[in-house]
Amino acid sequence: MLRNVKIWLYLTCPDSSFTILRSHSVGFVESQHNCLLEYMPTIIALILASILVFFPGQVMLPGGGNAYAAGGTSQYKPSLSYDNAVLNGEDFSGKNLQTAVFTTAKLDDTNFAGADLTGVVISSSTLNRTNLHGANLTQGLLDQVRFVGADLSDAVFVEAMMLRSTFTDVNIAGADFTDAILGKLQQKELCQIATGVNSKTGVATRDSLGCK
Incomplete structure (x- = not known):
């Protein structure tokens, strides 16, 4: 889902200060200047549009209804929407x-x-x-998320967009960030604590982050 967004980023912000992490065998892309903030609403819109195309019955509309694209049927269940929800201490493990x-x-x-x-x-x-141990967040959009003391160990963040999120005292042992989109500073900070190998993908955390 994020492949077209990445291509758009390359064409629109060829010198922007984000890092698209590639698999450990390919390397990763770095750049220095920033135009992402200007285009962030467009980026988010592209991702939400992709969700509508590929999951036509799972996009919630304001008011709680779900949007069906042409050809959609009732077999699609609406996605869960937690707007302004207080879910402290809730148990979603394995869900x-x-x-x-x-x-x-x-x-x-x-x-x-x-x-x-x-x-x-x-x-x-x-x-x-928050406990995200072993969770699968592939192709997730994590924008302005504050991770503090969170357990991200063995989680899968493949192709996740994580710009403007912050990580403080987190555990990322065994987490896989292959093809994730991170800021240069985020990548540097995570590399300082990166250890382990993901039990599902077999990719080392340091390799997935492109750590030197």
């Missing part, structure tokens, strides 16, 4: 939360261990001491 949306949500001490969060959208939310 299927594909394409769920958490906007300005409180997720302190929330348990997402082993959950399927493929295509999740988490925006402007706090994740203090």
Whole structure:
């Protein structure tokens, strides 16, 4: 889903200060200047549009309804939408939360261990001491998320967009960031604590981050 967004980023911001992490056998792309903030609304719109195309029955409209693209049927279940929700301490471990949306949500001490969060959208939310051990956040959009004391060990962030998120005292042992989009500073900070190998993908955390 993020492949077209990445191509758009390359064409629009060829010198922007983001890092698209590639697999350990390919290397990674670095750049210095920044035009991403200007185009962030467009980036988010592209991702949400992709969700609508590929998951036509799983996009929530304002008011709680779900949008069906042409040809959509009732077999599609609406995605979970947690706008301004207080979910501190809730247990979502092992749950299927594909394409769920958490906007300005409180997720302190929330348990997402082993959950399927493929295509999740988490925006402007706090994740203090949140447990994401072994969770799958492939192709997730994590914008302005504050990870503080969170357990991200063995989680999969393949092709996740994580710009403007912050990481403080987090555990990323065994996490896989292959093809994730991170800021240069984010990558540098995460490389300082990167250890381990992901149990599902077999990719070393340092390799997935392109650490030197």
